[in-house]
Amino acid sequence: xxxxxxxxxxxxxxxxxxxxxxxxxxxxxxxxxxxxxxxxxxxxxxxxxxxxxxxxxxxxxxxxxxxxxxxxxxxxxxxxxxxxxxxxxxxxxxxxxxxxxxxxxxxxxxxxxxxxxxxxxxxxxxxxxxxxxxxxxxxxxxxxxxxxxxxxxxxxxxxxxxxxxxxxxxxxxxxxxxxxxxxxxxxxxxxxxxxxxxxxxxxx
Amino acid sequence: xxxxxxxxxxxxxxxxxxxxxxxxxxxxxxxxxxxxxxxxxxxxxxxxxxxxxxxxxxxxxxxxxxxxxxxxxxxxxxxxxxxxxxxxxxxxxxxxxxxxxxxxxxxxxxxxxxxxxxxxxxxxxxxxxxxxxxxxxxxxxxxxxxxxxxxxxxxxxxxxxxxxxxxx
Numbered sequence: 308x309x310x311x312x313x314x315x316x317x318x319x320x321x322x323x324x325x326x327x328x329x330x331x332x333x334x335x336x337x338x339x340x341x342x343x344x345x346x347x348x349x350x351x352x353x354x355x356x357x358x359x360x361x362x363x364x365x366x367x368x369x370x371x372x373x374x375x376x377x378x379x380x381x382x383x384x385x386x387x388x389x390x391x392x393x394x395x396x397x398x399x400x401x402x403x404x405x406x407x408x409x410x411x412x413x414x415x416x417x418x419x420x421x422x423x424x425x426x427x428x429x430x431x432x433x434x435x436x437x438x439x440x441x442x443x444x445x446x447x448x449x450x451x452x453x454x455x456x457x458x459x460x461x462x463x464x465x466x467x468x469x470x471x472x473x474x475x476x477x478x479x480x481x482x483x484x485x486x487x488x489x490x491x492x493x494x495x496x497x498x499x500x501x502x503x504x505x506x507x508x509x510x511x
Numbered sequence: 512x513x514x515x516x517x518x519x520x521x522x523x524x525x526x527x528x529x530x531x532x533x534x535x536x537x538x539x540x541x542x543x544x545x546x547x548x549x550x551x552x553x554x555x556x557x558x559x560x561x562x563x564x565x566x567x568x569x570x571x572x573x574x575x576x577x578x579x580x581x582x583x584x585x586x587x588x589x590x591x592x593x594x595x596x597x598x599x600x601x602x603x604x605x606x607x608x609x610x611x612x613x614x615x616x617x618x619x620x621x622x623x624x625x626x627x628x629x630x631x632x633x634x635x636x637x638x639x640x641x642x643x644x645x646x647x648x649x650x651x652x653x654x655x656x657x658x659x660x661x662x663x664x665x666x667x668x669x670x671x672x673x674x675x676x677x678x679x
Contacts, residue, residue, distance in 0.1 A: 446645040446663070471629065
């Protein structure tokens with residue numbers, strides 16, 4: 308009996324370990340995949356990982372940048388999401404993956420300025436090698452991935468259905484996804500598409 | 512007598528002003544607002560014309576960079592059943608203040624339209640399920656020949672011409 312139990316424990320541990328392994332079938336994560344953790348520097352030069360965020364029930368990973376008008380249109384909404392949901396365990400983690408040579412406005416120095424000016428309450432991280440964007444499959448800014456506490460991707464897409472005018476937005480996709488996860492429910496709308504600035508990949 | 516002559520002169524002046532006004536309107540291209548349905552009509556058109564649908568915005572640097580290639584395609588191939596449509600995805604509030612002046616300044620000759628849909632989630636997949644929504648993006652279609660090519664990247668004239676030549 309004891310032996311069976313240990314065997315069961317071993318199996319379940321192995322299974323748990325397996326399920327926490329990042330899955331990526333190429334072309335980035337799909338809903339249901341487990342995202343990798345990463346270590347990227349914030350605007351103060353300190354490395355930040357998802358695992359560093361205390362009492363996390365999940366994460367709102369936002370690929371964004373400094374210059375893109377769509378990213379700018381969502382700036383305040385991203386801050387508001389963090390202010391509302393970070394105390395409930397869902398922190399925003401913003402990542403800029405744009406290449407500074409292609410888009411000089413998206414340099415690390417300009418990230419620092421923007422974070423200061425807008426008083427970003429969340430980590431704003433610099434994906435200089437673009438490896439994190441590639442692993443996630445992020446293509447545009449803003450491009451959002453809602454992860455649960457095991458880093459399983461539960462939602463990919465837009466923040467809401469009206470980039471131009473927050474007052475006119477009817478569907479708040481990210482908020483709905485986070486609310487569902489907080490209530491232990493399945494996310495209803497798992498994927499949406501939005502127009503955004505293409506991520507500025509390094510010129511090879 | 513002198514009164515009618517004066518009237519005649521005034522009429523001519525009015526006609527002249529009207530004519531100039533109309534010509535100016537022809538020069539500064541009007542930008543029609545389109546909905547998903549119009550887009551789908553182009554995508555599904557039973558036509559022997561190649562539709563080159565380019566999604567762009569005035570603020571998108573790589574889009575602005577590739578516009579001359581599409582303009583050249585329009586110049587070289589519009590008589591050979593190739594229709595270039597530049598579909599602006601700018602913010603609606605910027606159509607008058609930014610898109611129209613931009614089109615005028617760059618003297619764009621291809622047809623420019625504005626995508627008047629607030630929620631891209633309703634129409635991005637209609638363009639291509641492959642499209643994530645990142646700009647620039649281009650769809651080249653010839654339904655009668657079953658050609659349907661989608662690109663989520665910047666294109667140059669050589670590539671565009673090669674594709675068009677292959678389809679023609």
